[in-house]
Amino acid sequence: MSSTIIGLERLLDSKEEQSKIKGNIAYLCHSASVDRNYNIGIIGLKKVFGDRLKKIFGPQHGLVSDVQDNMVETDHYIHPFFQLPVYSLYSETRVPTDEMLEGIDTFIVDLQDVGTRVYTYISTMTYTMAACAKKGIRLVILDRPNPVGGQMIEGTVLQEGYESFVGVLPIAQRHAMTMAEVALFAKEQQKIDVDLEIVQMEHWNRSMHWIETMRDWINPSPNLPTPQSSLTFCGTVLFEGTNISEGRGTTRSLEVVGHPALGPYQFLDKRADLFSKFEGISLRPLVFMPTFQKHAGSPCGGLHIHLTENSKAQTWRLGQVLMRELYHELGEKFEWNKKPYEYEFDKIAIDLINGTDSLRKWIEKNGSLEELSALEALGLEPFLNVRENSLIYK
Secondary structure, three states: OOOOEOHHHHHHHOHHHHOOOOOOEEEEOOOOOEOOOOOEHHHHHHHHHHHHEEEEEEOOOOOOOOOOOOOOOOOOEEOOOOOOEEEEOOOOOOOOOHHHHOOOOEEEEOOOOOOEOOOOHHHHHHHHHHHHHHHOOEEEEEOOOOOOOOOOOEEEEOOOOOOEOOEOOOOEEEOOOOHHHHHHHHHHHOOOOOOEEEEOOEOOOOOOOHHHHOOOOOOOOOOOOOHHHHHHHHHHHHHHHEOOEOOOOOOOOOOEEEEOOOOHHHHHHHOHHHHHOOOOEEEEEEEEOOOOOOOOOOOEEEEEEEEOOHHHOOHHHHHHHHHHHHHHHHHHHOOEOOOOEOOEOOOOHHHHHHOOOHHHHHHHOOOOHHHHHHHHHOOHHHHHHHHHHHOOOO
């Protein structure tokens, strides 16, 4: 079995692909934008294109993926080694400005995504596509694997009125598309008239999760330490909208959830039948102590989500059911996060994460699994129709 060859490697190895890169270049990347030899893509582009590489851009969490939290911005600066300007697209602006794009002919996007709508790299890419369209700049996507696979679709489709930086496209929470496929979706759905080129992968198909790519995992952001965490993230990111710890401040962030008032063994014992229905997932009771963020320094009773069969694991659905159960178990000790979330001040975080308020209301009224499935189906057909036209890989 061959390891997956990513878009960056195909660009660096192919004169034909290099011919797609016209004139002066800007490069949007981060610490996971590496080749098979662990070299950051900036090095490869410098070797191939030399002084044509003029500017570097970084997404949320910064070029070097060192910034932890939402709404913690990174600065623009001159890279001390490459001596190139680095512009942050998570700063006073999340859209490349005309000044940033001045003198650029081709804008290359090379970001490792994790396959969940609220992960902001697809938002940054979509904003960049629109900015390049206005300036007549060619945009090239160097495609990378969706680590949670390209088949299972989960979660509600973003509802009109709930657009934000964690939701710019009407797609399902777990969308089962690569970055390039999302770009094609955005181009059609948003009517973005951009000159779009894609450098496709080789040896990747829709059934593959990260382990099948035979590539090492590089954190695409500070709190996704393992490829398993990208799959559990589909469900555990929901807890950013609550006072439940999603494991930040531990070594297995976004794989564990918990709260100081929770008795993990009692909680799971009462719900053994409910959680036994989730195929490919095993829940282990534990106690963990976050070193920072929610409940720092306090022991939290919680659960570690272990994945036993990736292809069957419905982690978004698990996250919603877990939240429903924790809401009613903890009572007044459970709280929705009322702080501003990703530059939105009028809606609460959980509704922005879900792309609707219907799931929060389902949790609060202790809704049924049948009702959850009905909510998940809303808006699904239009999304699937555009998605079908956007797929590259079989």
